[in-house]
Amino acid sequence: MNPVREVFGGFGVLLRGLAIVLRKPRLFLLGALPALVTSLLFLAALITLAVNLTDLVAWATPFAREWDTLWQGLLRGALSVGLLAGAVLIMVVAFTTVTLTLGAPVYDRIAELVEQELGGAPEAQDESLAAGVARAIRQSLGIVLVSLVVTVCAFLLGLIPLLGWLIGPVLTAVMGGWLLCIELTASAFDRRGLLLVSDRRRFMGTRRWRALGFAVPTYFLLAIPFVAVAVFPAATAGGTILARELLPETPQEPSTSPDSDPNPPETPQKPQ
Known part of the structure; x- marks a missing residue:
């Protein structure tokens, strides 16, 4: 497939998701609420820390305590900056996961709405609430940890003169978008019985450029404070559309019994 066409097609998936949720203003506002709550909680936590x-x-x-004033100030100043930077880093990395966790019922409803509108969706898998919550928390923690490792590695690469200033942001955008895509497609994959993160990675790999075309712009938009509030519902809908494109529905063949005639005789017409 043409990589350029696939990238633009992936971005088009996000726009299609936005169009769907905008037709349901009440659901759109409801979907924006978890992102707003997470933003306010993180802002309050950051202010409290400061x-x-x-x-x-x-x-x-x-x-x-007994050190010279100069050395004491240098140590405590460096530690203060490190704590603030670490807190911001954790908040940026965890924002998407926390928002999706807080708004899980809302985003599942958005995904279900998209499935209904596009048609051909299977019934939701029968999984107990406890098992589903435990699995979601385990997978989310794993994604957050991987995101932290990627972010730290990208920061360290960014310290390399010249080349690092390009590699660091590119690595952050690509890997951050990829991990975001894994989260946003979860609902549609779960509905089809594909409950593992490895399942999502495998199918995303079949159309990697399309997945990145959707995920990287979404990643940048969600990184803008409070813009994410409006983007989250569209991203959830877009993730469901993308998952359907990665997992095309198999058309159902009409069922026939072994004894039935594949070409039944026509019913004779009554004379006029």
Whole structure:
């Protein structure tokens, strides 16, 4: 397949998802609510950390109490910056996962709406609530950990002069988008009994450029504060559309009994 056409087709999937949810304004606003709640929670946590940062750093470095003022300030200043940067990093990486977890019923409803509108969706798999929640938490934690590793590696690569300034952002965008796509397609894959992350990766690999064409722009849009509030419902719908394209529905053949005649005689017409 043409990579350029596939990339633009992937972006078109996001636009199609947006068109679907905009036709349901109430559902669109409901889908934006979890992202807004997560944004406000993270902002409140960051402000709380900043307000109490001095006391927290002083508590964590009692050994520096008797140090010279210059060295004490350098140590505690570096630790303060590191704590703030680490907190922001964790929030950026975990934002999508936390939002999808908080809004799971809403986003499942959006995915179900997309399935109904496009037609041909199978019935949801019969899985107990406890098993489903445990599996979702386990998979989400794994994705967050991988995201943290990728982000740290990209940051370290970015420290390399010249070349690193290009490799770091590209790696972050590609890997971050790929992991985001794994999360956004979960509902449609689960409905079809493909419950493992490896299942999603395998089918995404069959149309890698299309998956990235959808996921990378979505990743950048979700990284913009509060823009993500409006993008999340469209991204959820787009993820369902993409999953359907990766897993095309098999048309059902008409059933015939062994004894039936494949060419039944026509019913004679009554004379006028």
